[in-house]
Amino acid sequence: MSESPSPQFASVWLPVPKRQSFTYRLPSELPAVKPGDLVLVPLGKRKVVGLIESVQHVAPEGLGGIKPILDFLPQEYSLSPEILEVLRWAMNHYLAPPGEVLRSFLPPALLKGRMGKGERAKEAQLENFFSEEKLPQVILNEKQSQAIREVGANLGSFYPCLLHGITGSGKTEVYLELCREVLSRGQGVLILVPEISLTPQTVGRFVQRFVDKVGCYHSSLSEAQRSQTWWSARQGGKNIFIGTRSAVCLPVQNLGLIIVDEEHDSSYKQEERFRYHGRDLAVLRAKVRGIPVVLGSATPSVESWENVSRGKYRLLRLPERATQAELPQMHLIDLKIHPPHPETFLSEPLEKCLNLVMERGEQAMLFLNRRGYAPFLLCRDCGEVPRCPNCEISLTYHRDGYKLLCHYCEFSVSTGEVCAKCASPNLEPIGIGTERIEAELRKRFPKLRIGRLDRDVATSRNMTETVLSQFGKGELDVLIGTQIVAKGHDFRKLTLVGILFADVTLNFPDFRAAERLFQIVTQVSGRAGRHELPGQVFLQTYRPDHYSIQAALSQQHELFFVQEKSFREDLGYPPFSRMVLFRVSGIQEKRVEAACGQLTSRLRTLLKKFPEVGIQGPVQSTLQKLRGRFRWQVLLRTPKFERLRNVLGDFLPQMESDLPAGVRLTVDVDPMGVF
Ligand SMILES: [Zn+2]
Ligand SMILES: [Zn+2]
Numbered sequence: 001m002s003e004s005p006s007p008q009f010a011s012v013w014l015p016v017p018k019r020q021s022f023t024y025r026l027p028s029e030l031p032a033v034k035p036g037d038l039v040l041v042p043l044g045k046r047k048v049v050g051l052i053e054s055v056q057h058v059a060p061e062g063l064g065g066i067k068p069i070l071d072f073l074p075q076e077y078s079l080s081p082e083i084l085e086v087l088r089w090a091m092n093h094y095l096a097p098p099g100e101v102l103r104s105f106l107p108p109a110l111l112k113g114r115m116g117k118g119e120r121a122k123e124a125q126l127e128n129f130f131s132e133e134k135l136p137q138v139i140l141n142e143k144q145s146q147a148i149r150e151v152g153a154n155l156g157s158f159y160p161c162l163l164h165g166i167t168g169s170g171k172t173e174v175y176l177e178l179c180r181e182v183l184s185r186g187q188g189v190l191i192l193v194p195e196i197s198l199t200p201q202t203v204g205r206f207v208q209r210f211v212d213k214v215g216c217y218h219s220s221l222s223e224a225q226r227s228q229t230w231w232s233a234r235q236g237g238k239n240i241f242i243g244t245r246s247a248v249c250l251p252v253q254n255l256g257l258i259i260v261d262e263e264h265d266s267s268y269k270q271e272e273r274f275r276y277h278g279r280d281l282a283v284l285r286a287k288v289r290g291i292p293v294v295l296g297s298a299t300p301s302v303e304s305w306e307n308v309s310r311g312k313y314r315l316l317r318l319p320e321r322a323t324q325a326e327l328p329q330m331h332l333i334d335l336k337i338h339p340p341h342p343e344t345f346l347s348e349p350l351e352k353c354l355n356l357v358m359e360r361g362e363q364a365m366l367f368l369n370r371r372g373y374a375p376f377l378l379c380r381d382c383g384e385v386p387r388c389p390n391c392e393i394s395l396t397y398h399r400d401g402y403k404l405l406c407h408y409c410e411f412s413v414s415t416g417e418v419c420a421k422c423a424s425p426n427l428e429p430i431g432i433g434t435e436r437i438e439a440e441l442r443k444r445f446p447k448l449r450i451g452r453l454d455r456d457v458a459t460s461r462n463m464t465e466t467v468l469s470q471f472g473k474g475e476l477d478v479l480i481g482t483q484i485v486a487k488g489h490d491f492r493k494l495t496l497v498g499i500l501f502a503d504v505t506l507n508f509p510d511f512r513a514a515e516r517l518f519q520i521v522t523q524v525s526g527r528a529g530r531h532e533l534p535g536q537v538f539l540q541t542y543r544p545d546h547y548s549i550q551a552a553l554s555q556q557h558e559l560f561f562v563q564e565k566s567f568r569e570d571l572g573y574p575p576f577s578r579m580v581l582f583r584v585s586g587i588q589e590k591r592v593e594a595a596c597g598q599l600t601s602r603l604r605t606l607l608k609k610f611p612e613v614g615i616q617g618p619v620q621s622t623l624q625k626l627r628g629r630f631r632w633q634v635l636l637r638t639p640k641f642e643r644l645r646n647v648l649g650d651f652l653p654q655m656e657s658d659l660p661a662g663v664r665l666t667v668d669v670d671p672m673g674v675f
Contacts, residue, residue, distance in 0.1 A: 036083070038073040082289055090276055371434050374436055377395070390406065454481050582666075616637070
């Protein structure tokens with residue numbers, strides 16, 4: 001065996017927001033290293049922790065004065081080749097700077113050079129998820145068993161599947177049973193959920209079943225708690241990890257299965273720094289590892305449906321409610337024919353039904369996708385509408401605390417008695433929000449016990465739990481809320497769901513508006529009549545003929561998908577194209593506009609050889625100003641992203657370093673919204 005000389009240089013990723021790796025010299029007295037090892041290196045006057053990306057025998061050209069690596073972290077800190085591959089893919093695909101990707105894969109304390117493993121951290125509270133009532137003995141139905149058998153038979157190989165289970169069909173039982181099976185093979189499971197605090201019932205089921213084998217990972221944990229969970233994944237102290245999107249990066253030992261619950265949920269998309277999609281990264285991770293990934297939803301995303309029809313994902317169906325309960329009866333209310341009550345926004349048929357339900361001692365849920373009292377405050381004399389000084393959009397009027405609040409940047413100002421422009425006292429809230437509906441309902445139905453749940457109430461997890469548990473115990477008759485109430489809650493006496501104004505969602509300026517509406521209507525409707533009592537749903541809209549409303553009403557998912565697909569295909573929207581959004585922002589508008597123009601013309605030159613790429617821009621973003629920064633954008637659309645990726649990856653570092661001072665460029669691959 002001939003001995004090859006050991007490499008002398010290492011390319012290292014550092015946790016800094018630069019689109020580059022850094023080269024260091026490998027000291028000969030130190031042991032052999034490999035990609036994935038963590039090292040301590042000098043950066044300017046600091047010492048930082050970095051990750052070895054690759055090792056080389058010759059120094060890259062044009063580099064002088066290469067500094068040596070100072071120290072190596074013990075092997076137990078190293079990332080496995082598999083995690084390294086996922087990290088590298090994520091970096092290339094999302095055109096993200098290495099340092100920002102690194103932050104997602106290593107615990108923050110470690111990157112700051114603290115070698116503790118969170119031993120002293122108070123363990124993340126899981127007791128909260130224990131419910132008092134005993135779990136009923138579950139008997140799986142045939143479809144559930146079939147889904148479990150199919151995935152079970154494919155453990156040990158890449159097997160992506162979409163578990164389409166209607167609301168109340170018992171997806172969680174399928175997950176639990178699969179977990180048991182994977183655990184019995186001595187392997188680990190990763191479960192992603194959209195938001196921990198909004199899915200206490202789902203999380204609770206896992207905690208109850210697997211107790212001390214479960215670890216939790218989400219952004220409201222302390223740094224030390226996150227370290228602790230990361231290490232229990234790395235060292236195999238626990239086997240089941242349940243968390244929000246960032247948990248997809250946990251180094252779970254001997255990973256055997258990944259589950260993504262509510263795969264359609266937009267909170268899987270990270271909208272800052274490293275802009276990745278948790279579900280897509282989960283699928284990639286399963287592919288690299290060669291294991292099944294189960295994407296569960298009652299309302300699958302158009303992307304996942306399309307992957308099923310292209311034969312990339314296997315479709316597993318749970319078409320029946322596990323409790324044998326009937327699906328709710330749906331009523332479409334055309335607001336042109338049955339005008340809403342001016343204050344409560346209830347149409348006559350909905351109000352009648354509400355009265356009946358209340359007489360029977362059952363419960364109702366009213367849904368409106370807009371929080372606050374009114375979307376804006378209008379001066380009746382001069383027409384002035386107060387706007388956010390940072391974002392230039394109208395401020396939402398909140399009567400709780402009499403303030404005007406920006407829903408984008410949290411800017412807030414007290415309402416005042418008179419118009420700021422003309423001093424008229426003639427100020428009028430225009431439009432409806434959950435807060436207003438709550439106030440008006442209290443006036444109209446003084447005997448009813450009414451609760452509200454939206455982002456303003458749910459500022460803490462405790463408040464969310466309090467309201468939900470009050471409703472669950474029957475201490476409230478009516479619950480009004482935004483999407484938060486649509487998530488997987490289960491209430492025995494809830495028999496009436498009213499969707500007050502579907503158009504709020506449908507008229508949102510986003511190509512995913514119809515998909516969102518279909519999902520929300522399905523999810524909210526699914527709350528009604530899940531047990532012995534039959535449920536009813538009233539859907540109020542001015543656009544009763546819209547295909548997403550029609551499909552949601554008849555619960556024909558395929559019908560919706562076919563129509564949405566043809567709309568997306570005609571206009572070249574995902575999944576029939578990939579989009580890359582370049583956003584330029586800064587506090588000086590002229591500079592931002594000029595920089596975006598520069599960027600666009602360089603992109604046009606660069607992409608001359610790619611006629612299939614559509615370039616839209618430069619244009620001002622729909623949200624022209626956000627948090628005090630002006631925003632311009634260029635949007636690329638292409639049917640073949642793979643060809644483009646490397647070209648853009650090579651182009652970006654130079655482009656970024658040529659930006660004028662104070663101007664920032666962000667790149668979003670597969671953006672959720674383009675406004
Ligand atoms: Zn005025
Ligand atoms: Zn604002």
